[in-house]
Amino acid sequence: MPNELQQLWESLPQAMASDRGRLRGALQGVQRLQRDGKPFDRSLQRVQADLERSVQQRAERLQRLPEISYDDTLPVVQRKDEIATAIRDHQVVVVCGETGSGKSTQLPKICLELGRGIDGIIGHTQPRRLAARSVATRVAEELKTPLGQGVGFKIRFTDVTTPNTYIKVM
Structure with a gap:
């Protein structure tokens, strides 16, 4: 025993x-x-x-992990390896970049590629309700997964996630 x-x-x-x-x-x-x-x-x-x-x-x-692909033209993707190393090695990482540099859409995918989101959910916060929904939609499209499955969102009392969700935008 x-x-x-x-x-x-x-x-x-x-x-x-x-x-x-x-x-x-x-x-x-x-x-x-x-x-x-x-x-x-x-x-x-x-x-x-x-x-x-x-x-x-x-x-x-x-x-069931979706295939992850990146848009190489985005500045965040050009520094992907450096960012991934920082995320892997540190509990808190601050990433600064211009609007449209790929922070909101590419960082969750980098985390997913590192194995985050397998044991639980990657929580991704956005300051506005509309932004949360549109970011979730965009990341779901890029991962080729239906919204609410691999990527979902929660805004107030609306929770569009399942137990299989990897990334939850709030």
């Missing part, structure tokens, strides 16, 4: 980000039951089933 528990701990990073905290707590609960000599078989089976479901959901999201 301890080997089985260890395997569950090792597969935790492959779960959806939104499930990891709950699953970590459940695994700790199973360990506590085991340590105290109490029956833990049903708890272990429940955690194992939840973890497998979460890992499977993440694997399916990875397989």
Whole structure:
């Protein structure tokens, strides 16, 4: 049984980000039951089933990932590798550029290419409602995915997303 528990701990990073905290707590609960000599078989089976479901959901999201292409004429794309390295290596990155340089449409795609949005959703904020809808529409077109599927938006009480959404513009 301890080997089985260890395997569950090792597969935790492959779960959806939104499930990891709950699953970590459940695994700790199973360990506590085991340590105290109490029956833990049903708890272990429940955690194992939840973890497998979460890992499977993440694997399916990875397989459905849309093909990412870029417009090489945009200034943000010309510095894509530099920006991607900064995003990968730092928790906060500030990107400045002229209007129309591709910040709003290309940065979420760079994040997606880095593997963000697989475990959860890339949150993309826009200052105006109209901008949020148009940016979501544009990114969805560029990723060749229906609006609300790979890319969605939320404006006030209107939420055009699904559990399969990678990028959510708000």
